[in-house]
Amino acid sequence: MARLNCIIILISIASCVLAEELYSDQYDHIDVNNILNNDKLRDQYFNCYMETEPCLTAEAKFYRDIASEALQTKCKRCTEKQKEIIDAVVDWYTQNKPDKWQKIVEKSLEDMKKKNAGQ
Structure with a gap:
């Protein structure tokens, strides 16, 4: 029985190590089509991402912070939304x-x- 418990614990640890944590789903509710079809909103998000203007919403800042990695990794840590x-x-x-x-x-x-150079 102790051996079985040990195996279960090892499998659990391996699963935790192999599983990558997903990005927070806190802002999954945004209506991306509304943003993309509204010139003003779209430009605000674009300028936030490009860091040419401040991010006006927490959602814009969140997506700015994850977008580069998400694009580079084909959304490896993204939720379905x-x-x-x-x-x-x-x-x-x-x-x-x-x-x-x-x-x-x-x-x-x-x-x-920049991120890879800093690691």
């Missing part, structure tokens, strides 16, 4: 504002280089 949000953003920008999409990609790469 966050994957939908990121997919919607990618689709919208690549179809409607490819020049701004290129800036997002460049910023994402720059952010990841």
Whole structure:
């Protein structure tokens, strides 16, 4: 019985180590289509991400903070809703504002280089 308990504990520890923690789902409720279809809101989120203007909402700041990693890792730590949000953003920008999409990609790469250099 002690051996069985030991095996169960080892499996539990391994599961915890292998499982990556997901991003908080606190802001999963945002209506991404409303943001993307509203020039003013979309520009606020874009400028927040690009760090050319302050983030005006906690949601914008949250997504700014996770977006580079989410894009680089194909949303490895995203909730299902966050994957939908990121997919919607990618689709919208690549179809409607490819020049701004290129800036997002460049910023994402720059952010990841900085993060990797700091580790």
